[in-house]
Amino acid sequence: MKHFPAYYTVWHITGHYGLRVVAFLVLMFLMLPIVVIMPLSFNAEPFFTFTEGMLTFDPDAYSLRWYQEIVDDQKWRIAIRNSFVVGIAAALIATTLGTLAAVGLSSPWMPYKRLITALLLSPMIVPLIIIAAGMFFFYTRFNLVGTFTGLIIAHAALGVPFVIITVTATLSGFDRSLFVAGLSLGASPLKVFWDVVIPLIRPGVISGGLFAFVTSFDEVVLVLFLAGPEQRTIPRQMFSGLREQINPTILAVATLLVVLSAAMLFTLEVLRRRSARLGGAG
Amino acid sequence: MTDNTLDPEDARNAAREVRKRRLQAFIFVVPLLVFILFAFVAPITTMLYRSIHNPTVANLVPETLTALEDWSGEGIPDDATVIQFVADMKRMANDRTSGQLADEINRALPGMSSVIKSTARSLRRVDDAEIAANGVMLLLEANDRWADTATWQALRDAGPIYSSSYYLTAVDLERAPDGSIGARDVQIYKQLYTKTLKMALIITVLTMLLGYPLAFFMSQASDSLANFLMVFVLLPFWTSLLVRTTAWIALLQAGGVVNSTLIWLGLTDEPLELLYNEFSTILAMTHILLPFMVLPLYAVMRGIDSSFMRAAISMGSTPLGAWYKIYLPMSLPGLSAGALLVFIISIGYYITPALVGGTDGQMISNIIAFHMQVSNNWELAAALGSLLLVLILVLYWLFDRFVGTDNLKLG
Amino acid sequence: MKKHLTLLATAALTASPLMAQDLTVTSFGGAYGAAQMEHMIQPYMDASGVNVLFEDYGGGIAEMKAQVEAGNILWDVVDIEVIDLERACAEGYLEVIDQSMLPAGDDGVAAADDFIPDALANECGVGNIVWSVVFAVNTDNGPGPQNIADFFDVDAFPGNRGLRKRPQVNMEWALIADGVEPEDVYGVLSTEEGQARAFAKLDTIKEDIVWYDSWSQAPVLLNDGGATMVQSANGRIFAAIQDDGAPFEIVWDSHVYDLDVWAIMKGTENVDLAMEFIQSATMTVPLSGMQDVAYGPTRRSAQALLSDDVKANLPTAHLDEGLKADGIFWADYGESLGEKFNEWLLQ
Incomplete structure (x- = not known):
């Protein structure tokens, strides 16, 4: 547990952790959309979302076909x-x-x-x-x-x-x-x-x-x-x-x-x- | 320093030296200046010129326009004028240029396009003698709108090469045949400007609300943590705009990640309509422009000594009170720089609204693109663009005045 | 580093010289584009050695008009709907084609007799396919609409409707749904009252319309749930059912049938090559290949090459339920209705 100055009230401490949570959420907002598309690009199906197979890490649900398509x-x-x-x-x-x-x-x-x-x-x-x-x-x-x-x-x-x-x-x-x-x-x-x-x-x-x-x-x-x-x-x-x-x-x-x-x-x-x-x- | 202590010879030398150095500095800038004048300034000037200059009708029917100068403006013009026009129509039908006239007149008087095109087609194979003899009758038989005074007024008023009519249209006004200016029946553009400003404002406020706490947290963090977190701000910043827009489409579409998750969680049965509307436009643009808010804020906050705030808190001020009285004023330069930057960029945004905006997420840039590419009304596009340019330049001037372009920092 | 960049640029420029594409052919992409690539473009490239750059566009005349008016001709050959052809030809965006240069059919019948009359009706084009604008439903959503009145009935059939973002066909459908007899549609649409009536009918579903720009988007919308019924070129739906097993059904009621033609951009430097391509692409065998996407051939000699199960899915098997698109009407009214349509959209 972090040590806070004596004059800090419970509100100060809430604020301290609140700020961390907010900053974390904003960083997630910035990064998540970019991160999400990466696994989706290995989708074996022509969909824009995670298939059941992908969520259970079935190797057949993943493929490089879309990368092949760029090359072709x-x-x-x-x-x-x-x-x-x-x-x-x-x-x-x-x-x-x-x-x-x-x-x-x-x-x-x-x-x-x-x-x-x-x-x-x-x-x-x-x-x-x-x-x-x-x-x-x-x-x-x-x-x-x-x-x-x-x-x-x-x-x-x-x-x-x-x-x-x-x-x-x-x-x-x-x-x-x-x-x-x-x-x-x-x-x-x-x-x-x-x-x-x-x-x-x-x-x-x-x-x-x-x-x-x-x-x-x-x-x-x-x-x-x-x-x-x-x-x-x-x-x-x-x-x-x-x-x-x-x-x-x-x-x-x-x-x-x-x-x-x-x-x-x-x-x-x-x-x-x-x-x-x-x-x-x- | 007084004049009489300076030797005139020295003064001349000094002046020559100054001129020389000014010239030396200037010469370095000349190549780029010439390049920018050609590649950038001349195009913008051409667009401004285009918004008032349209010689199409004057080139298509010059004789008819000359003849119309003597027309009183009541009833229909005299037979000689009308016959001249019929001959012009036949020529245009065979040159395949009647469509250009139809487009121009239709903008002043809706519905005229079909009148002109069908009339031109009917006159295409009529021989010249017949036109000279029965031109007036042929025209009136082709379509009864040629008996309207308004039709001829529209033709006459489309004649001048220079015209302010595109600016009038761009602010939803029109000139009546008697010269008075009134509101158009269909009001589109003022509302669109207002909507664009509103959306830009919402996006600016959202980036402030999200960016401020993040920048504050990063400025308080240790150097290594701050540098690490910076990667999460800079990577999206450096990632292609198209990639980020693609990401939002993948997330928000009917069969996309967000909807699948919501359905899987049982929060909804039907996919929600998250994409192709104002909501998705604002969301995606907030995401794309957020780094433009965080970067200047962080740069300013990093320089603020936070001991003032700690002192205030230790003396009994609430954190919010201390922030409001002490920290906010000190971080204001960063906040205003970020806000102006985000606001300026979002007003002129095109790609994201075009891809995720659907019908109700369209902004002023999209309508300019529409008139450039779909309706081919290039003069109106130029007028709308010129108004947007003025708006942006005013904001740029404010930015330069209050923030200073010298303070622009990248990554 | 600067030196490296220069080297890199030189390498990029010399290793892959900016090869001039010999011929730019523009069409509608998607399943139709794939069929054209297979049966028309690739055989032509193989036979002639000409390199064809195959472009997609969304239809309409705006891009041609921009190219001709600005004097930057970027395309050589374009696939154009007859609903837009009359206008593009009359306004001077297309070259006049010498139709006597077309080769005879594979059965030896001269081109003038082998082509169906509509295919050579306009001096700027050579018929390519007979196709139709239909609407289609996703059968996963239960019993769907059966006719165009149902399409406009949001109470009985809720859900989004996908429509192509232009007045053509939408105005016709609105009037038919409002009770106008198909043969009177263009007459009514020529009047101010008729136009207002069509917009009023469209207003009743405006909130439920998803607009799209390109035919390729229609099956995508129907597939991902963006719309429960979509306007589409019949071949796109056919291909989705045939190739991907999509649960789609075509509703033929009040379909608007039309031709597509190959045309040559006015002012292109490659007129001769463009003509050569059109001659090759409109021979009997390439035309019959369009049955892959259920589009009918414009040569009688190609009819013999159609498979029986495709025949029932061709627009020609449903002519009595349909309306023929009127290119002359749209040549005259395309501009003014286009402006009104766009203003209506923005209201």
């Missing part, structure tokens, strides 16, 4: 490839441009800093449906709708704010005198940027890039409006699967995606710790 279905294979291609390309563009911009934005000399920052962060705030509608109207004029180029540009724009936020945060712990020192030794700003700044802010850049990748990897609204049949991505395939025909293949895909997010989370945590060790904020 050409649409899922194309979708998986597209998601990675678009995600990586969009993340590269967003990271390159975003990192450069973050360096400029963290300079004390940056003009119109507040306005430009707000502008560059706005893709994060404007609802996706508005972005999608606008891009559909505008990209059409350049024949970018239904192309990989169009989708990659669109996703790169969405990823930019995340790169700016993470890299700016890393730069705030960065000693600017190193930059000035480099310049005063006669190096060009770009050379200083490449040889001095980049190695120091690398953890921030990588986590920004990861954020940009995940943003693209999860995104479905822009895909719905801008992609043609050849650019279908995993979320797009899931969206039509959920709308049209609910089948446990989606649960298998979902399970794989949860595993992937866990891996990303782990990578980010490692990066954050390394960055913290290097003295930058993460």
Whole structure:
């Protein structure tokens, strides 16, 4: 039994345990839906619920058939490839441009800093449906709708704010005198940027890039409006699967995606710790 | 510092140096700025423009519109105008563009679509001489609504390339032929905006009620426990939105986990209708947006020295009283950041309502998507989107003012 | 790490080159899509070496219209219901097809005589199947409704009704249930009063309707208990009974029968390839393969290839109980009734 201070009444103690119970329930609320779909994805039957066999741990009630279906279905294979291609390309563009911009934005000399920052962060705030509608109207004029180029540009724009936020945060712990020192030794700003700044802010850049990748990897609204049949991505395939025909293949895909997010989370945590060790904020 | 102590030469040099450094900083931002202007700002601007600009009718029947300029607006126009219109209709029937005119006029005057389409079909193979001679009669025979003044007024009023009519529709108003503005018969959008705001508010309050105790508990816990619990907040946060929505469908559908459990427990005989309504939308969105509340709250609470509260309690204050007087004001920045963030995101939400909302869980984004994809009324979609954008920008401005975009932290 | 990412991206791009899909064919998915894949798409891919990307859509003309109006043609060939065909063709979303290029039937009869007249009635399409919109019940729920009036009778037959979210067929059914003779339905529906009457009838079950977007959802709803009776394309229910042993029963009363045709998107760059596909897919044998999902063939020469137990389940065996979908009516009224329907939904 925990020892409470003498002035605690029974109400204080109830509150103490009550808080634990509430926190536990909220954590369950957060995690349970994600955990529940995992065993369901091994269901031998085409249902979205636990069969009697599953509850009695009958091995025949479990199967890998829905995972096999992902492998067998050409649409899922194309979708998986597209998601990675678009995600990586969009993340590269967003990271390159975003990192450069973050360096400029963290300079004390940056003009119109507040306005430009707000502008560059706005893709994060404007609802996706508005972005999608606008891009559909505008990209059409350049024949970018239904192309990989169009989708990659669109996703790169969405990823930019995340790169700016993470890299700016890393730069705030960065000693600017190193930059000035480099310049005063006669190096060009770009050379200083490449040889001095980049190695120091690398953890921030990588986590920004990861954020940009995940943003693209999860995104479905822009895909719905801008992609043609050849650019279908995993979320797009899931969206039509959920709308049209609910089948446990989606649960298998979902399970794989949860595993992937866990891996990303782990990578980010490692990066954050390394960055913290290097003295930058993460 | 006074001017006369500064050498003009030094001042010029200093000014040049400042300009140089400003330029240096700016140059780093230029590539991204150009990219964002093309990839993001121009599209949004195009959408705003589209909400007032619609040249369809002006392009389809330019001569008829010119002729209609001289019409008094009473009765039906003179024979020359009507014959011009009949000739246009024949041309459109053969170009297969009459449907575009039908769509546009139907938006102003419901029911006109079928009148225009059937008339166009009947005129498709009539020869030009016949039209020149008997055009008026042909038109009136095709459909008696061509004898209505309102039909011609609708055609004339659809002519201008720039029009505010989509904004009027977006707030359930319409312009009468005499130019006065009144309520539309069918009221849809104002109610939908109100409902969207209401749902966003409910979701915000729910995330506060769930997120606050959790963040508080985590901030009081030891570092290792807090880090461990953080995984349970971050994993859902990092998990695809589609995965989380899928999970709720699996849980809530008629043959899903929740209903099976309830039936097995004997709490109900029939599966309850938990999915495809407002309830499931709010539940799933609360789940999806909860981390956006917990993360800023936790960041702020972690920095609060809780000895103040312990002191107050030891001096006889109730825990609730101490929390209300001391802790709440100190945690308010985190709470307002989380609340504004959740509120802003939920107002513009599309995917979750689209998948689990059924008919009564639809939000304003869904109706914008509907007009983009199903009814193809792109101008109305743009007008509704522009109104939503203004709402979001006001909230974003508030957020920047009271919380500061600098304070946005991720994971 | 950055270098690794670049390498990874290059690898992803080169290892699996973004192969251009040669032909995009769009249809309705589900059991019907599976039958088309087996009897039409796969044989064509094998024979021609063309790679077909087979897409699903929910029907209607909105997506075609968006593609044509914005000038982004994403599809090449589309399977379209005749109820929507007249409108899509008249509004310029489809290419005109030279029907003289269709091959003769396997018995040597020229295409113009082999196809049933309705199959070639519109210059933008080539008939694919004869099918029908029926409603079906789950027999696990005890004795179900027998006719369309029962479908609208929530007191006698409580439970959710699954309906496809569009005015087509729903408006027709509402009027028939309200006592309009099937042959008068489209006449009544042309009037303001008739439309109001249909909406009023739909109002009586509005609370009990579960709306769905795609035909594939109908058997799913009936199976998982989301609805006790659903509107469905007859083949979907047939396939669920036949393949999965689902306890479903088709009610043929007041079914609305129709054709599906293959059509070519206006402005596609692959017109010739699209025509080649249609020629292949509408030959006698591929058409007869649609009996897998109880859809009738549009060529007389394919009738001979039908198995006897399927024949009784084809819409053509129930024509006297049904109503023929009127594509011309929906070409004229689709837009205005669509708007009214959507406003009605949101009220």
